Amino acid sequence: MSGSIQDTFFEECEELLEAMDEGLTAVEGGDHDPEIVNAVFRAVHSIKGGAGAFGLDELVGFAHKFETVFDEVRSNKVQLDTKLIQLLLRCSDHLADLVAVARDGGSTDEEHHDTLIAGLEEYLDEEEEELTFEPMGLGGPAAPPPLAIESEKNYTIRFQPLKEMFGTGNEPFFLFQALSELGDLKVVLDESELPGFDSMDMAESYLAWDLELTSSEPQSRVEAVFEFVEGLCELSIASDKDDEEEAAALEALNAAFGADAGPLGSGLPEVTPPAAAPAEAPETDTSGPFEAPAPAEEVKVAEAEPVEQAEAASPEAAKKEQRGPKPTLRVELERVDRLINAVGELIINHSMLAQQIANLNAGDMRDVETELEGFKNLARDIQEGVMAIRAQPVKPLFQRMARIVREASSATEKQAKLINEGENTEVDKTVIERLSDPLTHILRNAVDHGLEKPEDREAAGKSRVGEIRLSASHRSGSVCIEIKDDGAGINRPKVKQIAIEKGLIPENAELTDSEIDNLLFLPGFSTAKEVSNLSGRGVGMDVVKNAVTGLGGRISITSTPGKGSTFTIILPLTLAVMDGMVVSVGGQTMVVPITSIVETMRGSDDMINSLGADGTLLSIRGNFVPICDVAGALGLMKPDDQPPGVYLLVETETGQRSALAVDDIHDQRQVVIKSLDGVCGNIPGVAAATILGDGKIAMILDPESIISAGGTAGFDTERRMSNAIAS
Amino acid sequence: MQSQAEVNMPDQEVKHALQSEFVSFTVAGQAFCLKITQIREIRRWSPVTILPHAPADVLGVMNLRGAVIPIYDLSARFGLQQTEASERNVVIVVAVHGKPVGLLAESVSEIISINPEEIQETPQVDSRSTMEYIQGIISHDDTMVRIINLDAVISAPEQVI
Numbered sequence: 001m002s003g004s005i006q007d008t009f010f011e012e013c014e015e016l017l018e019a020m021d022e023g024l025t026a027v028e029g030g031d032h033d034p035e036i037v038n039a040v041f042r043a044v045h046s047i048k049g050g051a052g053a054f055g056l057d058e059l060v061g062f063a064h065k066f067e068t069v070f071d072e073v074r075s076n077k078v079q080l081d082t083k084l085i086q087l088l089l090r091c092s093d094h095l096a097d098l099v100a101v102a103r104d105g106g107s108t109d110e111e112h113h114d115t116l117i118a119g120l121e122e123y124l125d126e127e128e129e130e131l132t133f134e135p136m137g138l139g140g141p142a143a144p145p146p147l148a149i150e151s152e153k154n155y156t157i158r159f160q161p162l163k164e165m166f167g168t169g170n171e172p173f174f175l176f177q178a179l180s181e182l183g184d185l186k187v188v189l190d191e192s193e194l195p196g197f198d199s200m201d202m203a204e205s206y207l208a209w210d211l212e213l214t215s216s217e218p219q220s221r222v223e224a225v226f227e228f229v230e231g232l233c234e235l236s237i238a239s240d241k242d243d244e245e246e247a248a249a250l251e252a253l254n255a256a257f258g259a260d261a262g263p264l265g266s267g268l269p270e271v272t273p274p275a276a277a278p279a280e281a282p283e284t285d286t287s288g289p290f291e292a293p294a295p296a297e298e299v300k301v302a303e304a305e306p307v308e309q310a311e312a313a314s315p316e317a318a319k320k321e322q323r324g325p326k327p328t329l330r331v332e333l334e335r336v337d338r339l340i341n342a343v344g345e346l347i348i349n350h351s352m353l354a355q356q357i358a359n360l361n362a363g364d365m366r367d368v369e370t371e372l373e374g375f376k377n378l379a380r381d382i383q384e385g386v387m388a389i390r391a392q393p394v395k396p397l398f399q400r401m402a403r404i405v406r407e408a409s410s411a412t413e414k415q416a417k418l419i420n421e422g423e424n425t426e427v428d429k430t431v432i433e434r435l436s437d438p439l440t441h442i443l444r445n446a447v448d449h450g451l452e453k454p455e456d457r458e459a460a461g462k463s464r465v466g467e468i469r470l471s472a473s474h475r476s477g478s479v480c481i482e483i484k485d486d487g488a489g490i491n492r493p494k495v496k497q498i499a500i501e502k503g504l505i506p507e508n509a510e511l512t513d514s515e516i517d518n519l520l521f522l523p524g525f526s527t528a529k530e531v532s533n534l535s536g537r538g539v540g541m542d543v544v545k546n547a548v549t550g551l552g553g554r555i556s557i558t559s560t561p562g563k564g565s566t567f568t569i570i571l572p573l574t575l576a577v578m579d580g581m582v583v584s585v586g587g588q589t590m591v592v593p594i595t596s597i598v599e600t601m602r603g604s605d606d607m608i609n610s611l612g613a614d615g616t617l618l619s620i621r622g623n624f625v626p627i628c629d630v631a632g633a634l635g636l637m638k639p640d641d642q643p644p645g646v647y648l649l650v651e652t653e654t655g656q657r658s659a660l661a662v663d664d665i666h667d668q669r670q671v672v673i674k675s676l677d678g679v680c681g682n683i684p685g686v687a688a689a690t691i692l693g694d695g696k697i698a699m700i701l702d703p704e705s706i707i708s709a710g711g712t713a714g715f716d717t718e719r720r721m722s723n724a725i726a727s
Numbered sequence: 728m729q730s731q732a733e734v735n736m737p738d739q740e741v742k743h744a745l746q747s748e749f750v751s752f753t754v755a756g757q758a759f760c761l762k763i764t765q766i767r768e769i770r771r772w773s774p775v776t777i778l779p780h781a782p783a784d785v786l787g788v789m790n791l792r793g794a795v796i797p798i799y800d801l802s803a804r805f806g807l808q809q810t811e812a813s814e815r816n817v818v819i820v821v822a823v824h825g826k827p828v829g830l831l832a833e834s835v836s837e838i839i840s841i842n843p844e845e846i847q848e849t850p851q852v853d854s855r856s857t858m859e860y861i862q863g864i865i866s867h868d869d870t871m872v873r874i875i876n877l878d879a880v881i882s883a884p885e886q887v888i
């Protein structure tokens with residue numbers, strides 16, 4: 001049980017940290033709206049509260065300091081300047097670390113921790129005394145009494161927490177404790193809504209409290225106690241000071257009138273209507289000449305205040321809703337995945353059914369086919385709906401990246417700012433999760449290798465602060481993520497030199513610019529002269545590329561010397577289903593993703609032109625495109641030596657065109673992607689597998705890797721070798 | 728009478744508890760076995776989908792109720808000749824690290840119950856790969872039955888792929 005509560009806390013923390021980051025980013029962007037500062041303050045405070053409940057002292061300690069500084073900012077005692085914002089940003093990073101440590105174990109950098117604390121304390125130094133003094137003043141018995149005599153009020157407070165309040169780690173007891181510091185508190189528990197044990201929901205909140213507070217403090221102070229549970233409870237605060245004073249005024253009146261004093265003073269309900277009516281009338285009428293008007297005025301104001309606040313609260317809530325996400329349902333991911341799997345089976349089932357019906361040869365099947373088409377459309381609708389559940393905006397991911405850039409730039413003593421674009425682009429959750437590492441790596445690289453030192457930038461006529469643009473967008477059925485820096489661009493001669501030194505390319509290799517750029521993705525390539533703390537831990541861009549291709553996407557790089565480099569990652573929208581062209585290759589049925597196919601054509605002998613000993617080119621309307629024999633690339637034997645009949649014209653990310661030679665094309669259909677992870681290792685040329693209508697498994701090809709595996713020359717030898725092994 | 732039964736009963740129970748059941752099958756003419764608890768199901772062989780660039784002992788992948796599972800040729804794995812898979816052969820589906828894997832065997836023979844003390848250590852022989860894959864041997868009806876070390880068979884060569 002405590003485990004699950006703790007899980008909830010960490011889940012909440014994630015959201016709070018996100019909110020905090022969002023707020024801080026807005027503040028960094030120059031938006032000093034007090035509401036935003038408040039939001040950040042509340043987030044930090046909630047984390048602190050929850051952490052306190054779990055005894056996470058380090059977290060509490062740090063959050064407290066952090067929060068205190070924010071309180072200063074909130075009350076305009078400290079000005080938000082660039083230095084402070086930077087400090088706060090670093091602190092928010094550290095807070096996230098502390099939360100992560102509390103959750104997963106491990107430890108944080110103590111030195112860093114202490115530096116940040118010291119940094120925060122700088123802003124607190126002068127205020128510290130006042131801060132410690134403040135609560136003393138509140139609780140001190142010396143101050144209130146004289147005030148109390150002057151104007152002691154009775155507050156009637158009805159406090160009914162919603163279950164969300166307990167989820168945030170708030171505890172009614174502490175609220176009451178805080179109230180009792182304001183004055184004399186009487187707490188009455190209202191348990192009338194408490195159901196029997198059988199119908200009780202553990203997570204629900206049934207209790208309410210009626211509080212009576214006698215205090216000299218103004219209502220605003222009482223309300224301040226409940227500040228952190230605002231929106232998390234039903235709260236009504238009424239003060240009877242008005243009534244009392246009213247009564248006092250009345251008494252004065254009655255004394256003046258003498259006769260009516262009895263019934264009015266006691267305020268008896270038994271008073272007969274005729275008697276009550278005149279009694280009320282003089283009250284309002286006669287109050288004019290007496291001293292009563294002032295309190296009466298006050299009554300109005302005091303009454304108006306809560307109303308106003310209630311009104312203020314509701315638009316605020318509405319505003320919050322607009323700002324935050326729409327009402328959502330938190331569902332275990334596993335449930336969604338189960339649904340996705342079931343939908344996948346449904347689609348496979350449909351194609352099996354379609355195949356069976358086609359095999360029946362039972363006369364007129366038009367009606368059945370129409371219904372089957374309807375079935376297919378419904379299945380597709382469900383599938384799209386389910387995928388939409390998994391889709392999430394890339395915003396949180398991008399926000400985390402801001403931190404990476406921050407850390408990378410401070411570690412390399414460069415100045416960089418990250419600009420996020422298209423944060424609301426929605427991508428499959430798994431894609432987002434698995435993108436985190438590659439993006440981190442690319443961004444670190446961009447700061448470490450891409451951006452120049454401030455002074456070099458200035459010399460080159462650029463702003464001292466480097467700019468990295470991280471953008472996401474939808475592009476014809478796929479998601480495009482771009483990381484663009486305005487650094488020095490790729491130093492091609494150097495890259496080539498290193499590749500030669502490392503034996504990655506032959507010394508006399510003639511490479512085009514884009515080929516040189518793509519050398520970065522080769523395993524074992526790292527341009528860092530010294531292994532910096534940041535990038536170049538032996539993990540190269542090849543890992544990035546593998547991660548991206550593992551998601552069924554591709555990555556490419558373009559660079560202009562002096563202007564910067566751009567990494568483009570193209571990813572499929574979903575990981576579960578895609579449209580594919582069913583082809584046969586070397587006697588096997590395979591699927592080629594439709595997104596990569598530009599055109600299909602049936603070839604004839606006169607379209608094929610030899611180039612050198614092994615190379616062949618296909619002439620398409622006067623253009624020559626290299627032919628890539630898929631069967632050969634996959635090491636499959638061909639049934640006989642007849643040339644493949646059909647060509648699929650594909651285009652890679654870099655714009656290079658190739659003709660994939662396959663035996664035949666059968667069909668174009670939606671296929672369910674079954675990952676081969678854990679089934680076998682990475683197979684060059686194969687992206688995943690799928691199950692066809694007949695229950696057989698078909699490989700889903702990765703055209704790009706087939707082409708890059710060497711479309712022409714290397715193939716025949718490989719095929720001969722596999723033939724030799726087989727025979 | 729009653730007391731005797733009380734004394735005897737636990738003895739028998741202990742004996743049963745210690746006994747384990749093995750499924751024996753033939754691979755390339757040799758008898759092998761796996762603990763019955765390791766086996767999920769036994770299926771008739773049906774043609775598999777070939778994995779490109781796969782080593783000779785990986786036959787391909789099969790559709791097991793919507794899951795893609797790899798099929799290994801045990802014979803080739805043990806360094807014996809490759810099995811010419813046919814309808815008569817069987818695929819033994821086992822779970823390794825929670826993932827289903829199919830193993831091609833010639834045929835399944837029987838279920839044998841043995842006591843742990845009947846399991847003999849594998850005698851030292853020259854073939855190193857065999858040594859890795861065999862956990863121990865049992866003598867059953869005058870034939871030698873080899874107990875397969877499943878973890879060694881499946882995990883070790885996977886790194887090579």
